[in-house]
Structure formats: C-alpha cells, structure tokens
Amino acid sequence: MAIGLSREQAPPQAVEHEPVRRRRRPVLVAVIVIAVVLVALFVGWIGIRAVLARQQLEAAQPSASAVVAAMRSGDVAGAKSAAESLSAHAAQAASLTGDPIWRLGEGIPLVGPNLAAVRVVASATDSVAREVVTPLVGVSATIDPRSLKPTDGRIDLARLAAAQPVVAKAQTAFHAAAAGVAGVSTASLIEPVGTAVDRLDSLFAQSSPVIDALGNSTKLLPGMLGQNGPRNILVVAQNPAELRATGGLIGSVALIHADHGALTLQAQEAGTSIGPWPTAVSDIPDATVGIYGPLVGRYLQDANYTPDFPMAATTIAAMWERAHGGTVDSVLTTDPVVLSALLKATGPVALSSGDTITSANAVPLLLSDVYARYPASSQQDAFFSSAAAAIFTKLAAGHLDSGKLLTAFSAAGTSERLRIWSAHADEQKVLATTTLAGALPVSTPQAAGIGVYLNDATGSKMDYYLGASVSAGAEVCRFDFRPTSLVRVTLTNRAPANAGTALPKYVTGGGTYGVPPGEILTRVVVYGPAGGLLAGTQLGSDPVRIVSGTDRARPVAVVPVQLKPGESKTVTVQFLNARQVGPGLNVATTPLPPNAGSTPDVGARTTVARIAHVCDSRVK
Structure with missing residues (x-):
C-alpha cells in the first residue's frame, strides 16, 4: 500500500525561470538591432536627402541668374526656359526637405534647427520660383518697359492694367x-x-525694391495716367542752386493732362508768377508755421521749406488750383540732376535758343550758365520753359531708350530727387x-x-557752390539704457574768393537780404526721433542760439550757418x-546740390558717415 499525498495535496513545486530569461535576451538584442537600423536609416535618409537638396x-x-539676364535683354523665350529650369530644381529641393521624416528630425536638439533652416530655404526658393519668377516671366512682354514707351504721345495702359x-499676387508671394x-x-x-x-x-533685401517698384507701378500708373x-x-521743377528742404526752390511748374495714356502739356509757368x-491757401499746422514762418502757405517758393x-x-x-482753377490729381517733383539722367534715354535735345542740352551739360547749363548768359529773370524763365517743353515733346513722342528711362526714374526715386503725391x-x-x-x-x-x-537764406543761387557732408552716430549713455544720437553737418562755401564781384548779382543775391555778395547763408534743419528730446546744439565748439520746436512729435533744431568763400563750419546736434x-x-537728408560744374550720378544717395558718439554729462 502506497502511502503519499495526492497531486492536489502535494506542495507546489518551484518553476524554473532560466529558460525564459534565455529566450528574452535574443528579443532584447533584436530590438536594439532594429532600433540601430532604424536610426541608421533615419540618419541616412535625412543625410542623403540633404545632399540631394543642396545639389538641387x-x-x-x-x-x-539666367532669368535675370534674359529679362534684362528682352529675351522672353530664354527667360521662360530658365524659369522652368529654376522651378524644377527648386521644387525638387522643397520635396526632398518637406517629408514627415525630415520634419520629425527637426525636433532633435542641435540638429533640428539646421534641418528646419534648410527646409525654409528650400521652401522659400520653391515659392519664389513658382509664385514669383514664373508668373512675372509670363507677363514680361506686357510689363517690359520697351512695350510701355509712348507712341505718338500715348502709352498703352490696357496691357499694364491686365498684368x-x-x-500683385507675385509681390505678395515674394514678401x-x-x-x-x-x-x-x-x-x-x-x-x-x-x-x-x-x-x-x-x-x-536686394530684390525687394525691384519687386515693389514693379508691383506699385502696375497698381498706380494706369489710374494716374488716366x-x-x-x-x-x-510737374514741379526744383532748383538745388537755391536749396529747399525737399530739394530746391520751385523754379517752374507744368501741368500735364493725362487721358487714357495720352499725355499733353497744357500749361507752364515760372514759380514767381x-x-x-x-x-495760407491750405491748412498749415501751427507747429510748422512756428518753425518755418507764415510764408510756407502763402508763397509757392516757400511751400517746400518743410521737408514733409x-x-x-x-x-x-492748392496754390495752382487757386491761381488757375481746375483740379490737381498729383504732384511730381524733379530737378536738373534727374533731367540729366532722362537725357541719357532721349539723347541730346535741341532748344529754340540754339543750345543743345545733353546729359553731360544739363546740370551746369541749368544751374549756372543760364544766369551768366541772361541777367533778367524773365529771360531765364523763358529758357527754362523752352527746355522743359522740348524735352517733354521728345519723351512723349517715344523717341527714347525705354530701358534707360526706367533706370533714370528708378534711380531718381532711390536718390530721393523724385517725389510723388496723389x-x-x-x-x-x-x-x-x-x-x-x-x-x-x-x-x-x-x-x-x-x-x-x-x-537757403541767402536769397540767391549760391548753393551751386555749397559743399555739404552729414555724419551721425548713436550710443547708450544713460543708466535707463535710453540711447542718444549725435548728428554733424559740415558746410563749405566752394565759391571763388572773388565771387562777390565775379559772379552775377542774380547768383550772389547782391546783398538784398543782408548777406554780403559771395557769402552763403543756410538754415540747417535737424529733426530728432519721434518722442525724443533735443539735448544740445553747437556751431563749431560753441553753443549757438537756434530756433527750436516740435513737428509731428519730433524735436527740431534750426541752426543758421553763414560762410565766406572758402570757409567751412560744422553744426552738431544731440538728441535723447x-x-x-x-x-x-535711419537718416534722411535733402538731396544735396552737385559740386560746382559736375554732373552727379542720379542714383547716388547722400552718404551719411558713421561716427562714434562719446557720451557727455548733458545726456547722462
């Protein structure tokens, strides 16, 4: 008889776990291997696509570059072919950097920001190729300046309006x-x-002005040209031989009538008439009158004393409408420097006086020679009027190089010698x-x-001989970390030593306004930043009495500077x-007059030198 416990009554036996552990090791190894492979594939995928994207x-x-060159030369077919190539390469680059795996990699520390940056560059290039370059090339024949030049006094605006x-869509996509x-x-x-x-x-940044100029031109020109x-x-002709804040004394005014692109010169007058x-004929703020005097709203020649x-x-x-009735829809200003650039597009123009005006002689002829030749202002006005009419006639007839004309207008805007108000x-x-x-x-x-x-405060045409330079700098000088700015303006009278007797009375002013002949009196007007404070003003190394005020929340200092021939003086103004x-x-300036006898590049802006601003006790 067997004695023992039944299976149910027997104590539980130990379970052996070792075989299980042995089975798990291969699983863990497999997981690690798979993870390594996946990481390798991940890295390899991104690395290969990064190399390919860079190649694209x-x-x-x-x-x-080929698109730009073709459009400049008028090769529309070449521009389209180059645009298609650009678009294909850009699309490939965007595709290579835009998949989910790439985006996942952008979350990795250190590596991620670089991947994100590459994706943005590729995407931006693709967007510009598809939404900017290709559409603009498609309408390039329509917006080509060669197709917009006047024919028998008329510009075809319908094509421009259709484009x-x-x-506009390309301009939005670009930005x-x-x-x-x-x-x-x-x-x-x-x-x-x-x-x-x-x-x-x-x-x-370099392309933005071009795109905006193109976009704004298609928005504005059809309506503004009727x-x-x-x-x-x-059209207001400014004379920088007698400076005003916006460029020069208003020497003459011409009314151009535009009707569906047809341009006609309807009237022309000297500014003095x-x-x-x-x-005041218009609403001039009290602050402006306080700085520039009451004549700003009463005299045409003083309307642009304000730089606004x-x-x-x-x-x-308002002055033209008061004098002649009718309605003025827009005002455009120009000067002989801009005219010299326009003459590169038209070529030489014969005048009724027997002169031939060219891009090379326009500046000295209109700013100096005419005063030596014609002592009476009525004769001078007649010469200016005939010159303006002859040049307009040639422009309206379309006898010009449209590419050079576009370059001239673009450069005139860049150098702030061309202003337009609507x-x-x-x-x-x-x-x-x-x-x-x-x-x-x-x-x-x-x-x-x-x-x-x-x-100008000389009341003459002596600014033809005025040299000017501007420099500025800023520094944090205060414990509240508010910066201060320093502006220096150096003026030089470059007239000959015997200018008082050698130059015509109309040029020197003849002492009519209290300035000895040959000397130059200039009011230097310096505007500070909106909300800022005027901290100090000097002429040379000495404090100076000034006219000061506030214009549109900007502190303003007006410093008179009088110079004998050969003399230089420096105005220093400091703002908080x-x-x-x-x-x-960000420094804006009056377009400065050309050096005596020179013809400056119309596209050159007034150079503002950078200077170190040394803090002093006044602003601390």
Whole structure:
C-alpha cells in the first residue's frame, strides 16, 4: 500500500525561470538591432536627402541668374526656359526637405534647427520660383518697359492694367517667402547652413525694391495716367542752386493732362508768377508755421521749406488750383540732376535758343550758365520753359531708350530727387510705402529716425557752390539704457574768393537780404526721433542760439550757418532717443546740390558717415 499525498495535496513545486530569461535576451538584442537600423536609416535618409537638396539648390542658382539676364535683354523665350529650369530644381529641393521624416528630425536638439533652416530655404526658393519668377516671366512682354514707351504721345495702359493682378499676387508671394527666411535665427546653425540663410536673406533685401517698384507701378500708373478718367499732373521743377528742404526752390511748374495714356502739356509757368496770397491757401499746422514762418502757405517758393513732402505737395496743388482753377490729381517733383539722367534715354535735345542740352551739360547749363548768359529773370524763365517743353515733346513722342528711362526714374526715386503725391487716397496709401513719398523719417524701437534738411537764406543761387557732408552716430549713455544720437553737418562755401564781384548779382543775391555778395547763408534743419528730446546744439565748439520746436512729435533744431568763400563750419546736434531701446539710426537728408560744374550720378544717395558718439554729462 502506497502511502503519499495526492497531486492536489502535494506542495507546489518551484518553476524554473532560466529558460525564459534565455529566450528574452535574443528579443532584447533584436530590438536594439532594429532600433540601430532604424536610426541608421533615419540618419541616412535625412543625410542623403540633404545632399540631394543642396545639389538641387546649387543647380538652381545659374537658372536664377539666367532669368535675370534674359529679362534684362528682352529675351522672353530664354527667360521662360530658365524659369522652368529654376522651378524644377527648386521644387525638387522643397520635396526632398518637406517629408514627415525630415520634419520629425527637426525636433532633435542641435540638429533640428539646421534641418528646419534648410527646409525654409528650400521652401522659400520653391515659392519664389513658382509664385514669383514664373508668373512675372509670363507677363514680361506686357510689363517690359520697351512695350510701355509712348507712341505718338500715348502709352498703352490696357496691357499694364491686365498684368496688375498677376504682379500683385507675385509681390505678395515674394514678401511671404522673404518673411519666412527673415524669421530663421542663425545663432545656433552650423556655418554652411547659416551662410545659406544669410545669403538668401540678403538676396531678398536686394530684390525687394525691384519687386515693389514693379508691383506699385502696375497698381498706380494706369489710374494716374488716366485709365479710369482724365487726370491732371503738376510737374514741379526744383532748383538745388537755391536749396529747399525737399530739394530746391520751385523754379517752374507744368501741368500735364493725362487721358487714357495720352499725355499733353497744357500749361507752364515760372514759380514767381503764382501767388503770393495774404493768408495760407491750405491748412498749415501751427507747429510748422512756428518753425518755418507764415510764408510756407502763402508763397509757392516757400511751400517746400518743410521737408514733409505730402504737406508741401498739398499746398502746391492748392496754390495752382487757386491761381488757375481746375483740379490737381498729383504732384511730381524733379530737378536738373534727374533731367540729366532722362537725357541719357532721349539723347541730346535741341532748344529754340540754339543750345543743345545733353546729359553731360544739363546740370551746369541749368544751374549756372543760364544766369551768366541772361541777367533778367524773365529771360531765364523763358529758357527754362523752352527746355522743359522740348524735352517733354521728345519723351512723349517715344523717341527714347525705354530701358534707360526706367533706370533714370528708378534711380531718381532711390536718390530721393523724385517725389510723388496723389490727391486720391488709395494711390497715396500705396505711395506712402515707397521712397517716393517724402514723408518725415520714421523711428522704430531699434532705430531713431533722423532728418537733416537745408534751406537757403541767402536769397540767391549760391548753393551751386555749397559743399555739404552729414555724419551721425548713436550710443547708450544713460543708466535707463535710453540711447542718444549725435548728428554733424559740415558746410563749405566752394565759391571763388572773388565771387562777390565775379559772379552775377542774380547768383550772389547782391546783398538784398543782408548777406554780403559771395557769402552763403543756410538754415540747417535737424529733426530728432519721434518722442525724443533735443539735448544740445553747437556751431563749431560753441553753443549757438537756434530756433527750436516740435513737428509731428519730433524735436527740431534750426541752426543758421553763414560762410565766406572758402570757409567751412560744422553744426552738431544731440538728441535723447526716448522711445528707442537700440542705437540704430535711419537718416534722411535733402538731396544735396552737385559740386560746382559736375554732373552727379542720379542714383547716388547722400552718404551719411558713421561716427562714434562719446557720451557727455548733458545726456547722462
């Protein structure tokens, strides 16, 4: 008889786990191997696609250059072919950097920002190729300046108006792509990627004025030239031999009538024949009158003492309407320097006086020689009028190089010698965003908007001999970290030593306004940043009594400077930039007169030198 426990009654037996552990090791190893393989594949996938994307972007660069070259030469077929190549390469680069795996990699520390930057560069390039270059090439024949030059006094506006929606859409796409690249921080990027971002950002900055000029032209020109009804354009010729803040004394005014692109010169008058009026013809703010005097709203020649071109243009338009009736739709200013550039497009123009005016002799002829030849102002006015009429006739007839004409107008805007104001609110809104607006300088939290303007007080044409240079700098000098800005303006009388007797009385002023013949009296007007404070003013090393005030929340200092032939003096003005947190500067100036006898490049802006600002006790 067997004695024992049943299976159910027997104690539980130990379970052996070792075989299980042995089974798990291969699983763990397999998981690790798979993970390594996946990481390798992940890295390899991104690495290979990064190399391929870089190749595509590099291949796109010659195509982009080819597009620009073809459009400049008028080769529409070549531009289209190059645009297709550019678009193909850019699309490939965007595709290679836009998949989910690439986006997943952007979350990896250190590596991720570089991947994100490459994707943004590729995407921006693709957007510009598809949404900017290709559409613009498609309408290039329509917007080509060669197709827009006048024929028998008429410009075909219908083609320009038809291209406007395409150009506007391209302009919007361009700025969207530019904003994407500008938003990439290069601080944590490796050198090749950071360089690529900076290069593309710089390219956007260089191209932006061209794209905006094209977009704004298609928006503005059809309406301003009478596509939707007749328009009256007042062309104001400024004479920098007698300076005003916006460029020069208003020597003559011409009314051009535009009707569906047909341009006719309807009236022309000397500036001295319009007005004056006993009271202001337009609403001039008390602050402006306090700085420049009551004549700003009463005399045409003084309307542009203020550098605020929209205000000056409004006053000029009101004066013309008061004198002649009718309506002025827009005001455009120009000067002999711009005229010299336009003459490169038209070629020499024969005048009724027997002279031939050219790009080389326009400046000395109109700013100096005419005064030596014709002592009477009526004779001078007649000469200026005949010259303007002859040049307009040649321009309107279309006898010109359209490419050079476009270059001349573009350069005139860049150098701030061309200003445009429109009485139509929608057009003025567009103009306000351009270099043509001539508004007071704008400040930002990082940069103080500074203005340096010159107004003649000699009452003569001696500014033909005035040399001027402007320099500025900013520094943080205070414990509250508010920066201060320093502006220096140096003026030189370059007239010959015997100018008082050798030059015509009309040029020297003959002492009529209390300035000895041969000397130059200039009012230097310096605007500080909006919300800022005037901290100090000097003439040379000495404090000086000035006229000061506030214009549109900007502190203003007006310093008179009188110079004998050969003499130089420097005005120094200091401001507290109360609303700024950085020492940046944005300096606007009056377009300076050319050096005596020279013909300056119309596209050159007045150079503002950078200087070190040494803090002193006044601003601390």
